[in-house]
Amino acid sequence: MSIFTIPSSEVLIQGILSGILMGFVYALIAAGLSLIFGLMEIVNFAHGEFLMLSMYTTFWAYALFALDPLLSVPLSAGVLFLLGWLTYRGIIRRILGGPMLAQIFATFGLGIFLRAAAQFLWTPDFRQVSKAWVQGPVRILGVSVGLPQAVASVACLAAFGMLYWFITRTETGFALEATAQDRQAAALMGINTERMFALGWGIGAACVGVAGAFLANFFYVFPHVGSLFALIAYVTVALGGFGSIPGSLVAGVIIGVIEVLGGLLIAPAFKYVAVFVLYLVVVLVRPQGLFGKF
């Protein structure tokens, strides 16, 4: 018996479409990670926990105030922006000049703390938004996909577009880019680089704030939910190229599709194998990623 199963073409098309849809969500999560890394060469190992917090923000807004996840997108984005800003001001700023290990463990430790805190405060239970506005399937291009997934996908793509516009078309975006390329030279242009770093953390976290709000529509919310998405985000950023925002879009879609194809062609339990094999290949063949400068 072959380990590969050949799915029908309809299943294949449906799989690829849902892979692309999920890819846009991955892309936005990865863009936040990439933005922070590109700005100051620090990997935010608490990125998954940021996502978890944004999903809880959305869940509690629904459970306590009956706010539909669609309505809590600005709330979640705002809360996460604040969290990112405070993480920079309270933690990252203090370890910038420190040894590399201190920089790794600061965000890693923050991640563990947030996960444990969520478990302590809200128990490890799986929670779910049960009566959301958008639910059920929708037909796109003749195949059926979940409406919440489709909405999340389109919204994340739109948020990604806004992020890209902000970075490449606005004065503050130029200042962010300049700070990323040469911090001292940027300061000499009159750019408040401290504020740019805090802003970068805020925006990077707000990206998962948006993604998390939409994910809460169709994904269980629990303290460890971030780990899986974070792992995929690291692979996405590595594939797209560390620090490259367009790279995370392309890589996000590739990974979304590969994940689904891996599940369809081998077995659902193995879908992440395909993703991480791809990661290993990238690290071996093109360590700087598709669009990387490093």
Added chain:
Amino acid sequence: MLRVQNLQVKYGDFQVLWGVSLEVHEGEVVCLLGPNGAGKSTIINAVSGLVRPLAGCLEFCGERIDGLPTHEIVTRGISHVLERRRVFPYLTVEKNLLLGSYQVRARPHREGSLSRVFSLFPVLRQRRNQLAHSLSGGEQQMLAIGRGLMSRPKFLMIDEPFLGLAPLVVTEILKIITQIGAAGITVLFIEQNVQLALSVSHRGYVLESGRMVVSGSAKEVLESALVRKVYLGI
């Protein structure tokens, strides 16, 4: 315009400047000379706030600026062109220049500043849509100086503008420095070649091992015993 008094700077346990004083008056072109490692860059880095002084006083236009963050110091009308140009490598020439006028007080004059820089360095107009890292060393230096002028500074500091450049380009940049000075911008620049630097300067300072050893008009510096012996070998 600029008054540096008794400036002391330490990098960790290593003291680089031991009480350095210097002054630049409005309308002057002044050069800061001395061998590698003397602390020349440290002085102007301290002026622009990139380096924190251990002791001493920095005054610009009569106001103390030591202790202020860099982005506030430069908005007072100081521009600092870093050593090795330090253009933004992955931005276009034009965006590099526009970032030079990022400061709020410089933004309304953007168009005018840009055309002034383009007339000073016509090659930058041709290269405006190219990424800065693809320029030659001389062109990058022109971009760095042009970017420094975009904020319409009263006072321009340039760190080793001729470093690693071909003789023809050196001549061109010397000419530009004279033009900038003639346009009413006060200039302080760092250089190691004494004769070259003094040929366009009103006054000069010579720094050695963190101490000012010679200062005076270009002629006085050139004729001082130490410069004649050590730098010119006469």
